[in-house]
Amino acid sequence: MSSDPWGRVDETGTVYVRTADGEQVVGSWQAGTPDEALAYFERKYEGLVVEIGLLEKRVQTTDLSAKDAQVAIDHIREQVDAHHAVGDLQALKARLDHLVATVESRREERKQQRAKQSEEARHSKEALVVEAEELAQSDQWRAAGERLRALVDTWKGLPRLDRKSDDELWHRFSHARSAFSKRRKAHFAQLDAQREEARRTKERLVAEAEALSGSADWGPTAARYRELMAEWKAAGRAQREHEDDLWNRFRGAQDVFFAARSSVFAERDAEQTENLKLKEELAEEAERLLPITDLKAARAAFRSINERWEAIGHVPRDARPRVEGRMHTVDRALQDAEETEWRRTNPEARARAAGLTGQLQAAVDKLQGQIETARTQGNTARADKLQKELEGRQALLDQALKGLQEFGG
Template sequence: MREDAVTTDPWGRVDADGTVYVRTAEGERAVGSWQAGEPEEALAYFRRKFDELAGQVQLLEQRVRGTDLAPAQAESNIAKLREAVAEAHAIGDLGSLMDRLGALSELVGKRREEVKAARDQARVQARETKERIVAEAERIAEDATHWKSGGERLRQLIDEWKAAERIDRATEAVLWKRLSTARTAFAKRRKAYFSSLDEQRDAIRNAKERIVQEAEELSSSTDWNATAAAYRELMHQWKAAGRASREAEDELWGRFKAAQDQFFQARSAVYAERDASFAANAEVKETLLVEAERLLPVTDARSARSAFRGILERWEAAGPVPREMRDKLEGGLRRVEDAVRKAEENEWKRSNPEARARAQDTVNQLRRSIEQLEARLAKAQAGGRDKDVKETEEALAARRSWLEEAERTLAEFS
């Protein structure tokens, strides 16, 4: 076996006695013995061993970078490959495999930190979630009065608790105890409420019994106005008393309504009879309303007021009218009276010398302002100052518009 025949590979050699060496950064290391053939065959064999190792490293790199391989499992695989590379009976750049495994180990370390950070964040979020659940449960236990929805919400909170991530055991135990205490407190309050509900309903029934008895005593009264007011007060008391049991509520309301209907039906019959006797009064007032409406539109406020005063005296003397006609007749007369009063106010304004003087003064000021602006406009046009011309024309247009309005106001005093 020729020694110079095995020195061509940069990563290993075969000694004259057949010993196979691999070259590393630390020096040469014997990896095997080859006695069965040429040195080139030995080198090729041990290179294939290296390729197998390189393939395992590459596969692990792909798994680490391309899958969610757990950091612990990845580190275990890396350690096994490190040991295999360190003791490898192979020829090749074993140092590069170690470097790749080192880089892979750093990547797994970073991923471990990321996983730990994500787990810590999940625990923080889980704690916040469970603290929120407990806080809401305690609010429900303390304040809730809608027992059905409150109980349903507590059941939902328990489901949310079970779905949340677990946190450290001590904190979990403390929060769970608070949640259980809140559920127990809610159940006790609900039980106490329903225990007292029957007592409350009995008290409400007694109060409404008193209201019904008073209503039944009033049902035959003929003091129409006072009794109608008394029934309104009894209705307010009924609403304020609260609700008894459904059976008692229906029975008592039926009695209350029957007593009320008896009174108001009797009152309606009396009013209907009385309204029939007022029909003649209504005819008189309809005639007076027609006479009053002839005063419109008011052209002479003084004579209109005098005529209206006479109509009003006859109106009062005519007496009451049926209720269904009262609003129509009174409203019609009130409209005529409003028109007369407005005409009187306008007449006073027209004859007010102070108001006329103020209106005249406004007209005079606007006329002087227009004269000044017209003089300014002429100067600006003569000087070719287009900007001043535009601004002055706009000011003039505004003043002339104001003057027209002021002159109309002044004309009203003439």
């Protein structure tokens, strides 16, 4: 019989292993010596030790799932419980029990980690939904559209929640995207309609602009072109493929008209500049009539100058007030001279002036007499009052005498 601390072989070749519950039969060995039998089953034990060690390492260092780890533990435990090895089987069971506890601890950690990740994913998805719902109301079509596409990519990278929660959040998220797409589609449909209307309006404006390009009715046509430009700006933009062509035609028609007008105006400006030179010479000739000494001769000369003036034609608008003002100054001087001469030679006017002067002189003489009487009587107050009245009448008399002098005495 052969034995070691953990097993023995009896005379019949039966191999036993010692356990806490007593000896357990390991198996029967008939192929060799008892020592060889013990060595064979000791190697079986060592194999279990190695297998448990490898499993412990996998549990600690890899992402082996708790389920797979438990299957591996159960498989080894079956071998240990079958007592087909010689060694400290109780120690192996203890290691397996510890390994079970480790796996369970890892399972709980992963469960908590998954719960944390799920809660974080929930918060992240809820935040994505809120942002998507805000973007659904945006009119920043390009920026909002790009951001919504980025939110979809972010959503795809997040873990799934429980089916009910995930479906509810996805429904809100999808609804927000659909609402934005619907609003954007409606906006651009309206924009297309507006651009089509703008195209039709601008085609009409172009047709009218081209029809006016040959007009020689400079003022009204230029005014109409300004109105057409205002209508063009108010019409908005047409489609890109039409806008530039329509604008080039519209602008081209205006250029034709305004180039022709500029050519005509340039000729007219040259003519008016020459007219101005001639009128300035006439104005200088008229100014040499001042001061007026011979009214009749001056009037005849001015009439001749004015006839030549009227025959010349227009001058530049900005120079007109200045040059015409010089002629008006001479004309007013002639009118003033004629009025003075008329007053001087008008018998009725001279008689009226003389009569008024006589009346005022009589009033002044009378007041002077009343003042002397009042002072003689010692009535100073009445004398002062009459003196003020005298001063007023004397002023009127002085003016009348001056006017009378204009009539020659």
